[in-house]
Amino acid sequence: MENKNLLEVENLRVYFPVHRGTLIKKKVGEVKAVDDVSFKILKGETLGLVGESGSGKTTAGQAILQIEPPTAGKIIFEGKDITGLEKNERRKLRREMQMIFQDPFSSLNPRMKIGNIIEEPLIAHKLTNNRKENKERVEELLQMVGLMPSMAERFPHEFSGGQRQRIGIARALAVNPKLIICDEPVSALDVSIQAQVINLIEEIQEKLNLTYLFIAHDLAVVRHISDRIAVMYLGKLVEVASRIDLYRNPLHPYTKALLSAVPIPDPRLEATREHIVLKGEIPSPMFPPSGCRFHTRCPEAMPECSSRIPQLKEVDSHHFVSCHLFKD
Amino acid sequence: MSDKAQNASSSKRKIRRGSAPDFVRRLFREKPMGAFGGMIFLILLITGIFADFLAPYHYNAGDISMRFYPPSPEHILGTDELGRDIFSRIIYGAQLSLIVGFSATAIATIISTIIGITTGYIGGKFDMYTQRFVDAWMCLPPIVVLMVLVSIVGAGIVQLILILGIIGSIGASRITRSVVITVKESVYVKAAEAIGVSTLRILTHHILPNIMYIVIVGFSMAIAGNIMAEATLSFLGMGIPAPYPSWGGMLSGPGRKYLFHYPMLSVWPGLALTIVVFGINMFGDAVNDLLDPSLRGGIGSYSGESEKRSFVRLIKKLFK
Numbered sequence: 001m002e003n004k005n006l007l008e009v010e011n012l013r014v015y016f017p018v019h020r021g022t023l024i025k026k027k028v029g030e031v032k033a034v035d036d037v038s039f040k041i042l043k044g045e046t047l048g049l050v051g052e053s054g055s056g057k058t059t060a061g062q063a064i065l066q067i068e069p070p071t072a073g074k075i076i077f078e079g080k081d082i083t084g085l086e087k088n089e090r091r092k093l094r095r096e097m098q099m100i101f102q103d104p105f106s107s108l109n110p111r112m113k114i115g116n117i118i119e120e121p122l123i124a125h126k127l128t129n130n131r132k133e134n135k136e137r138v139e140e141l142l143q144m145v146g147l148m149p150s151m152a153e154r155f156p157h158e159f160s161g162g163q164r165q166r167i168g169i170a171r172a173l174a175v176n177p178k179l180i181i182c183d184e185p186v187s188a189l190d191v192s193i194q195a196q197v198i199n200l201i202e203e204i205q206e207k208l209n210l211t212y213l214f215i216a217h218d219l220a221v222v223r224h225i226s227d228r229i230a231v232m233y234l235g236k237l238v239e240v241a242s243r244i245d246l247y248r249n250p251l252h253p254y255t256k257a258l259l260s261a262v263p264i265p266d267p268r269l270e271a272t273r274e275h276i277v278l279k280g281e282i283p284s285p286m287f288p289p290s291g292c293r294f295h296t297r298c299p300e301a302m303p304e305c306s307s308r309i310p311q312l313k314e315v316d317s318h319h320f321v322s323c324h325l326f327k328d
Numbered sequence: 329m330s331d332k333a334q335n336a337s338s339s340k341r342k343i344r345r346g347s348a349p350d351f352v353r354r355l356f357r358e359k360p361m362g363a364f365g366g367m368i369f370l371i372l373l374i375t376g377i378f379a380d381f382l383a384p385y386h387y388n389a390g391d392i393s394m395r396f397y398p399p400s401p402e403h404i405l406g407t408d409e410l411g412r413d414i415f416s417r418i419i420y421g422a423q424l425s426l427i428v429g430f431s432a433t434a435i436a437t438i439i440s441t442i443i444g445i446t447t448g449y450i451g452g453k454f455d456m457y458t459q460r461f462v463d464a465w466m467c468l469p470p471i472v473v474l475m476v477l478v479s480i481v482g483a484g485i486v487q488l489i490l491i492l493g494i495i496g497s498i499g500a501s502r503i504t505r506s507v508v509i510t511v512k513e514s515v516y517v518k519a520a521e522a523i524g525v526s527t528l529r530i531l532t533h534h535i536l537p538n539i540m541y542i543v544i545v546g547f548s549m550a551i552a553g554n555i556m557a558e559a560t561l562s563f564l565g566m567g568i569p570a571p572y573p574s575w576g577g578m579l580s581g582p583g584r585k586y587l588f589h590y591p592m593l594s595v596w597p598g599l600a601l602t603i604v605v606f607g608i609n610m611f612g613d614a615v616n617d618l619l620d621p622s623l624r625g626g627i628g629s630y631s632g633e634s635e636k637r638s639f640v641r642l643i644k645k646l647f648k
Binding site: 065069090092093094095098099101103106107108109110111112120121123124125168171175296 | 506514515516518519520521522523524525526531533534537
């Protein structure tokens with residue numbers, strides 16, 4: 001059973017120290033981007049990670065890949081703790097985990113040809129023996145993501161956003177990874193292109209038996225692609241549930257508010273439906289509210305909420321919520 | 329307007345954007361002054377490289393009985409105090425300026441790029457200490473440092489090139505570093521790190537190609553500075569030893585001595601130096617404007633036409 005978890009994240013914390021002064025640096029505070037987050041990803045599934053901007057979803061993804069070193073906590077990949085690995089070990093790990101970036105316009109080096117961009121992971125990990133094999137693999141990858149092999153000779157500025165994102169996907173696939181962290185892969189694209197790229201991501205998952213951590217803020221996209229969904233707010237997980245449970249029966253007031261913001265494609269229903277509109281902005285992660293971090297904006301806040309931090313607990317089978325409204 | 333756009337698109341098919349021919353075309357179209365400077369630079373290059381064929385006389389061949397001759401068909405610019413042909417000496421001086429200017433700048437560019445890339449990319453304490461050293465270095469007046477170093481090492485072409493190169497590299501590394509820091513933060517560098525690309529490969533394949541424009545601009549701007557520095561040192565008698573014709577040396581020795589009787593002795597090398605430095609500076613400015621991606625096309629980039637117009641406006645203002 002233990003082996004079914006491809007990735008386990010335990011009590012992950014990523015804090016960014018805030019310094020003041022140039023010569024004598026004084027630590028004046030910390031930005032708690034990710035604070036005590038735990039979740040699991042099963043082999044072959046897609047875990048959607050949602051939350052508004054500033055909730056720490058991207059940082060969590062980067063911490064798993066160890067682009068941002070975690071402050072505390074464990075990340076267990078295939079039963080092995082991968083936090084605090086040596087530089088060389090970490091590089092080997094990158095063969096197993098890859099990332100698709102949010103902005104396809106800045107994630108490709110403008111001075112490199114597409115072929116060179118895609119073959120870079122092959123060279124970095126010495127996966128092929130010679131140039132000819134590189135070329136064949138690049139062509140194979142280009143075809144896999146729906147581009148023409150002849151495009152390998154072109155530069156990134158000759159491509160549209162959707163095509164560039166396909167190139168980004170091809171680059172991530174080059175090393176045959178087991179886990180791909182998709183960091184808002186479609187939020188920079190046109191809606192018409194989004195569907196194509198999402199379908200491609202799904203298709204590839206089926207074909208190569210991949211596991212995804214899909215970070216997004218678009219709930220419709222997440223609903224389409226995820227098996228399970230985790231909701232983040234200000235560095236903490238507030239709810240984790242299967243897709244069906246979460247959309248049918250959201251428990252946390254924050255999740256309810258998020259879901260009520262998704263428009264329904266039926267004008268009559270949309271007009272009569274109740275909308276929960278959250279007041280104010282997301283608080284600063286440098287000075288997070290005491291107790292439950294959501295209590296400042298929560299429509300159902302109780303006195304208890306501002307003093308005690310709620311823990312993530314299972315209220316239904318495989319449905320976890322961290323809220324004082326629910327007792328074990 | 330539409331004609332212009334059509335023109336651009338039709339020529340775009342033939343010449344790839346960013347290629348060398350495209351650069352030359354843009355230089356002439358958008359920066360006429362830069363093109364003029366570039367031509368001066370080209371003339372200097374040709375003169376320097378083919379000095380042995382172009383000069384009618386050897387630089388040290390003189391007939392003492394023919395001293396201070398005015399310009400004549402045999403000696404286009406006349407002769408100096410030892411009866412040597414000034415024209416030939418100017419040509420050999422160009423060769424010397426070119427050798428010193430080019431080699432010193434090349435050394436400076438290579439060292440400054442290495443310092444800039446490593447400090448900018450590695451950052452942290454290493455960057456902090458290296459840059460404080462650069463700060464301290466830049467507090468010293470360059471001419472004093474130059475004179476001290478030359479008097480320690482001794483005069484000579486090779487020594488001069490090395491000294492100018494090393495001194496120039498330290499200040500120039502600051503500019504390279506600042507660009508490296510912005511490139512380092514870009515997503516494609518983060519992506520390369522996420523892929524597992526080695527640091528060396530990131531530096532050579534991702535950082536270097538994207539800072540190349542600033543390296544080229546720095547190179548073209550520094551050449552003029554190094555030619556001036558060589559002339560200055562030779563003028564002060566600390567540069568290239570006497571019989572070899574340096575423009576700075578020609579200005580100071582006989583030029584100063586006979587300034588009132590034979591002013592042409594100092595006018596010719598002075599004129600050559602002024603034109604060359606002016607030309608290279610104009611060329612360097614144009615290269616900067618054309619290669620700087622933040623000035624490309626949009627606001628801030630001005631076409632040759634508006635430059636001409638503002639020049640005309642300035643002239644009109646002056647003569648009102």
